[in-house]
Amino acid sequence: MKIIRGKSKTWDLFIKSTLGKVGLGLLITFAIMAVLSPIWIARNPQIYDPLTGKDPNVFGSIPPTMAHPLGTDQLGRDLLSQLLKGSQIAFLVGISVGVFSTSIGTLIGLISGYYRGKIEIVLMRLTDIVMTLPLLPLLIVISGIFGRKDIRMIVLVLSLAGWTLAARVIRSQTLTLKERPYIESARVSGASNMRIIFKHIAPNILPLTFLYMTIGVTYAILTEAGLGFLGLSDPTISSWGMMLQWCFMSGYTFKALYWMIPPGLCISALALSFYLVGYAMEEIVNPRLRER
Amino acid sequence: MSLRRYTVMRFIQLLVTFFIVMTLIFILFRLMPGDPGVFLISPKMSEAAKETIREQFGLTKSIPEQYIFFIKNTLKGEFGDSFYYGRPVKDILFEKILNSIVLFTFGAILAYAIGMTIGKIIAWKRGSKTDTFFTMVGLGFWTFFPPWLGLILIWIFSYRLDLFPLGGMITPDVWAFNPTLSQKIIDFLHHLALPLMAYVLMWFAGSMLIMRNSMLETLREDYILTAKAKGLKDKVVRDKHAARNAMLPVVTSFSMSIAFSFGGGVLIETVFSWPGIGRTIVDVTLLQDYPLAQASFMVITLAVLIANFAADIVYAYLDPRVKY
Numbered sequence: 001m002k003i004i005r006g007k008s009k010t011w012d013l014f015i016k017s018t019l020g021k022v023g024l025g026l027l028i029t030f031a032i033m034a035v036l037s038p039i040w041i042a043r044n045p046q047i048y049d050p051l052t053g054k055d056p057n058v059f060g061s062i063p064p065t066m067a068h069p070l071g072t073d074q075l076g077r078d079l080l081s082q083l084l085k086g087s088q089i090a091f092l093v094g095i096s097v098g099v100f101s102t103s104i105g106t107l108i109g110l111i112s113g114y115y116r117g118k119i120e121i122v123l124m125r126l127t128d129i130v131m132t133l134p135l136l137p138l139l140i141v142i143s144g145i146f147g148r149k150d151i152r153m154i155v156l157v158l159s160l161a162g163w164t165l166a167a168r169v170i171r172s173q174t175l176t177l178k179e180r181p182y183i184e185s186a187r188v189s190g191a192s193n194m195r196i197i198f199k200h201i202a203p204n205i206l207p208l209t210f211l212y213m214t215i216g217v218t219y220a221i222l223t224e225a226g227l228g229f230l231g232l233s234d235p236t237i238s239s240w241g242m243m244l245q246w247c248f249m250s251g252y253t254f255k256a257l258y259w260m261i262p263p264g265l266c267i268s269a270l271a272l273s274f275y276l277v278g279y280a281m282e283e284i285v286n287p288r289l290r291e292r
Numbered sequence: 293m294s295l296r297r298y299t300v301m302r303f304i305q306l307l308v309t310f311f312i313v314m315t316l317i318f319i320l321f322r323l324m325p326g327d328p329g330v331f332l333i334s335p336k337m338s339e340a341a342k343e344t345i346r347e348q349f350g351l352t353k354s355i356p357e358q359y360i361f362f363i364k365n366t367l368k369g370e371f372g373d374s375f376y377y378g379r380p381v382k383d384i385l386f387e388k389i390l391n392s393i394v395l396f397t398f399g400a401i402l403a404y405a406i407g408m409t410i411g412k413i414i415a416w417k418r419g420s421k422t423d424t425f426f427t428m429v430g431l432g433f434w435t436f437f438p439p440w441l442g443l444i445l446i447w448i449f450s451y452r453l454d455l456f457p458l459g460g461m462i463t464p465d466v467w468a469f470n471p472t473l474s475q476k477i478i479d480f481l482h483h484l485a486l487p488l489m490a491y492v493l494m495w496f497a498g499s500m501l502i503m504r505n506s507m508l509e510t511l512r513e514d515y516i517l518t519a520k521a522k523g524l525k526d527k528v529v530r531d532k533h534a535a536r537n538a539m540l541p542v543v544t545s546f547s548m549s550i551a552f553s554f555g556g557g558v559l560i561e562t563v564f565s566w567p568g569i570g571r572t573i574v575d576v577t578l579l580q581d582y583p584l585a586q587a588s589f590m591v592i593t594l595a596v597l598i599a600n601f602a603a604d605i606v607y608a609y610l611d612p613r614v615k616y
Contacts, residue, residue, distance in 0.1 A: 019431070129309045131548060134589075134596050136555030137573050141317075141589045144577035145324050165548070218435060219552070226559050229439045230574050244440060248563075253443055254451045264440025271435035279431065 013284045023276025030087050030270050037084035050082040050238040061250070063258050071258045074250040079243070083262050086240040090221050090270055093155055093239075097220035098274075100159035102213040105166025106205070112167070113174025114197050124171070131164040136226055143232040151234035154227060158220050166212035170205050177201050207285040214278030218271045225267045240267045298608050306601050313593050317586060318362050322355070324582075332583055334375040345372055371587035376579050381587045385569065389591055391461060392568030395484070396557060399491030400546075407496035408542060411503025412535045416526070418508065427504070430497035438556045442490045442563035449486055456486045459565035487564040494556055502545045506538040513537075540611050547603030551596045569595075 014020045041048045047055050047067075055067065058076035062068065070079040112123040139157055143149050177183065178201065186200050227233040228241020231249070235242075243263035247253055253260050332349055333342050346352055349361050349372065365371070371381040410430075414423040433441075450458045457463065466479045510516065511534055519529045558570035565571065573588040 019428075125305070125308075128305065129312060132309060132551050132593075132596055132600050133313070134551045134554045134592050136558050137570070137589050137592045140558070140573055140577050141585055142320065144580065144582070144585050145320055147325070222435070222437060223555065225437055226439070226555065229437075229559065230562060231578065232574075244437075244443075248439075248443070254447050257447075260443060260447075264437050264443070267437040268432075268435055268440065271437070272432060275431060275435050 014280055017280040017283060019276045020280025023273045023280065026269055026273035027277065030091070030266070030273065033084050033087040034091055037081075037088050040084055041081055048078050048081045050077065050085040051236075053077050053081065061252050061256050061259060063256070070262060071256070073243075073246055073259065074252065079259060079262065082238045082243050083240070083266060085238050086243060086263065086266060087270070089151075089237055089239040090224075090267070093151065093158075093224045094217040094221040094270070094274065096155050097158045097162060098213045098217035100155070101162035101216045101220075102166050102209055103163075104159065105163030105212060105216075106170050106202075106209050108163065108167040109170025110174055110197050110201060110205070113171040114178055114193070114201065120171075123167070127164045127167050130161055133161055135161050136223060139223070139227055140230065140232055143227070149232060149234050151224075151237055154224060154233065155220075158223060162216050162219060165215065166209065169212065170208060173205050173208055174201055177204055207281065211278050211281045211285055214274045214281065217274040218278075221267065221271045221274070240264075295605075295608055299605055302601055302604055302608075306597050309597055310594060314363060314366055314590070315359075317589065318359055321582070321586060322358075332372045337373075341373070348372070366590065371590075372583040374576070374581055374584040376576065376581040376584065381583050384584065385572075385587055385591055388567060388569045388572045388588075389595065391566065392557065392561065392570060393595070395487055395491065395561070395566060395568060396553075398484070398488055399495060400553075402488070403492045403495035404499045404542070404546065406492065407499030408503045408535075408539065410496070411500040411542075412507050412530060412538065414500075415504045415507030415511065415538075416530050416534075423504075426500065430500045432497075433493050434497035434501070436494060438490065438494050438559040439563045441493060442487070442560055445486050445490055446563070457483055459483075459563075461567050487560055487566050490560050490564070491557070494560070495553060498545065498549060499542050502542050503538060506541040507534055510534045510538040540607070543603060543607045543610065547600050547607065550599045550603065554592060554596055 041050070041053075045053060047053050054076045055072060055078070056076075058068070058072050060076075061072055061074045063071045065071070068078050068080065070083060072078055073082070108123050108127065112120040135158070138161070139154065142153070142157060146153070178196075183196060183200055186196050191199070224233060224239065225241035225244075228239045228243075229245045229248070231242075231245050233239055233241055240263040244260070244267075247256065247259045247263075332345050332351065337345070348370065349358070349365060351358065353361070369382045373379060374381050374384055377384055410426055414420075414426045417423050446458060449455045461480065461483050462476075463479055463483075466475060471479070516529060516534055519533045524533075554570070557568070558574060560566070561568045561571040562574050569588055569592055573585060573592065576584040576588065
């Protein structure tokens with residue numbers, strides 16, 4: 001049973017929103033960048049590999065040239081390669097954290113909203129506690145403890161900490177949904193709790209889940225980039241945050257704007273694009289925000 | 293439930309959370325590879341110093357006993373000696389947290405004042421050019437990568453225009469030669485300006501967008517229609533009737549975003565070399581100064597918990613309908 005608008009109607013409303021279109025456009029641009037990355041590198045990995053490549057004709061960081069459309073870093077590595085590869089990494093981190101954390105949040109929200117009582121109290125207090133953890137400092141300390149910085153561990157910690165907002169909102173939505181008459185009739189006709197939760201309630205909170213996923217992606221991209229900027233992200237991959245850190249640390253920050261501008265711009269723009277998609281979704285999902 | 297009872301309950305929750313965080317830190321540091329106690333004993337320490345630390349933290353005892361030692365020491369504020377500074381951690385941290393609180397408090401007040409003012413105005417003029425402009429700008433700043441924002445501000449205002457210092461909190465040369473109080477204050481504010489600007493730009497958008505949404509909901513209430521029908525001036529309806537009620541969700545969002553903002557604060561302090569707790573935790577982690585890193589994290593968590601607690605109590609005071 002579905003009480004939300006159909007998919008095509010939601011899509012029509014979405015595509016009418018300017019902000020949604022801008023967000024989607026940006027997203028597609030970055031997706032193209034991610035796809036182009038291996039093609040650009042494969043032309044000559046010895047020169048264009050984002051981490052190990054080196055142009056033998058280049059000494060120190062150089063501004064854009066024909067061979068290096070965005071210039072190179074202080075080791076003679078191609079900045080365009082790093083930027084394209086960074087797009088892949090950002091999508092990978094952002095979407096995996098978004099999916100994992102929102103799944104946890106949705107499950108916790110559904111269960112605590114549906115069963116109420118002691119389960120709800122325990123889960124919601126847990127949500128309060130996780131919500132107050134300062135995540136970036138925690139990740140900094142964890143990377144210090146284990147020394148070895150691994151992107152999978154970063155994704156894991158971000159997912160285990162980033163589900164709280166979704167859990168809260170989905171719980172309150174579940175509370176109102178479970179009082180609807182159609183849930184009552186499902187129960188009378190003998191549907192099990194699991195069936196009611198996943199067949200009758202879950203589909204109706206799907207748009208909300210999607211909305212909180214976009215927020216989760218935004219926050220994962222910004223946090224991973226923050227770790228990279230501090231020099232605490234995985235050193236075996238070249239992310240946008242690391243690019244900015246190399247620029248900052250090698251003392252080129254203000255001498256080489258061609259190096260300092262692109263990674264920061266990409267981090268902000270990709271985070272923005274996911275946020276815009278979510279923002280446009282919210283105007284549709286939350287009818288109280290629509291103009292009367 | 294009375295406000296007093298709510299406060300007590302909320303305080304208990306704060307204690308429980310802090311206890312859980314302490315336990316988490318205890319476990320994490322014991323998972324560290326290397327000798328037991330590697331996180332408290334620096335190879336550079338003298339044998340006598342090592343022995344004192346082992347004694348104080350019960351490192352030769354069993355894990356449950358170590359846990360009790362750890363809790364006791366944490367509650368007393370004993371975190372051992374910093375590997376890098378060679379001084380007790382608590383002496384170093386006090387100054388750092390103070391520097392952070394100054395920046396954070398000024399930043400929060402300014403960001404929320406600006407955000408809420410713009411938010412209520414653009415909600416009142418919904419759909420206008422002003423509304424679209426500020427919504428766009430706000431969304432842009434909301435997802436701005438904080439250190440990059442900092443670097444751009446430094447590039448414009450310090451490097452090109454030479455208006456503000458590149459970083460730090462004071463000019464040592466000025467402070468070395470017996471400056472007057474006003475010289476000290478001017479020097480400090482001069483250094484505060486750019487990191488503060490970064491904080492406000494990073495942060496005002498959140499409160500602005502929430503204020504806007506909350507105002508839009510409030511403006512649909514019947515009492516707003518009544519107020520308008522009575523012939524009250526627009527400004528009175530907007531500020532006295534609508535904005536006051538619309539403020540509540542902004543307070544909630546403040547309490548929920550504190551932890552996240554501290555993360556942004558770490559990045560901003562690093563970019564501007566602000567000698568706060570956020571920059572400290574980064575530096576000491578890179579230096580492998582574990583006692584100081586551990587204590588910095590505890591202090592940051594405690595600060596977040598207290599700020600959160602305060603925001604919740606303010607909320608409960610403002611909105612008597614709140615239930616625990």
